[in-house]
Amino acid sequence: MIEIRGLTVRYAGTTVLDIPETTVPDAAVTYLLGLNGTGKSTLLRCVCGIIAPATGTIHVDGTRVRAGHSTPAGLGMHLDHRAFDPHHTARRHLRWIARARGLAPDRVAEVLDTTALTEVADRRLGQYSLGMLQRVGIAAALLTRPHTLLLDEPLNGLDIAGIHWMRGLLRELADAGTCVLVTSHLLDEAERNADRVVVLGPGQLLADAPLPEFLRAHDATRLEDAYLCVTNGHPS
Structure with a gap:
């Protein structure tokens, strides 16, 4: 489980991420959605302790994350396919x-x-x-x-067979109790596999709810429609 409270990140005096509160639960696949530059990767790096927030706290499975310290034992991450x-x-x-x-x-x-x-x-x-x-x-x-797994755009570069495999792997992990947090721009895939969605706008939290609840709140049957509504990409 990931617990975030009062989190802000600032670069050169400008706030680039502001999340008052959110909890990413165990035994679920949570998709972190948002346009490029809205802070998705920054948030994952804060959870890993790579980036130190200006304010706020992050706990992973009950252990407080402190930038520059050791990674929590139960945390697994894949953040950059170029890091080889x-x-x-x-x-x-x-x-x-x-x-x-x-x-x-x-x-x-x-x-x-x-x-x-x-x-x-x-x-x-x-x-x-x-x-x-x-x-x-x-x-x-x-x-x-890992008991908590972070994946930043893991579907990029995967073919259809690879995406199908990834879908099954994430579901298997979540069903076994793992907290899974995934960023992606593939809304169709998120709709297929997400238990919960978190949507970021420019540096701020726009939505945080179980997928069915998120759809109902925006009178939508498709994730794309609800996403565009909450991000003002399309009239409701």
Whole structure:
């Protein structure tokens, strides 16, 4: 579970993110939606302790997140598909992370299998497609068997089969009790798989509700219509 209270982030004196309060629950897939520049990635980086907020608190599974300190043990994350050494193989990359986090080496083989990378695990990452790099990042996020999982645009670069696989993986994790928070611009996919949606406008919280409740509040049957309504992209 992620608990955010009184969170503000400022750059050069300008407030770029202001979230009075929200809770991302366990056992659910929550989609974080919003246009580019509305603060989605900034929020995930605050939750991970990469960015220090100007004010407010964040707790992950009851542990307060403090920027620059160690990552909460139950938190897994994939925030950037470019954060790889192209000369490493997937297996080497995952083994390095496992050692750094004090995990058993056997776990690497398990996540390679989960993400369907076993057959290409010894190929250099520089030869991987974007979709394959996304799978490596997801494998790394799963190494700790996280209770809270953050994924920033994980569907980018995935083909239809990959998106179908991702949908099933997120649902399986949530059904097992994991708190899953995903950013995406693919509203159709969010509509298929979200239990809850959080919508950001320019630096502020516009909506935070279970998907059925969000749709009812805007007299909509499609997520796209409700999203456009709350973001003023289309008249209600």
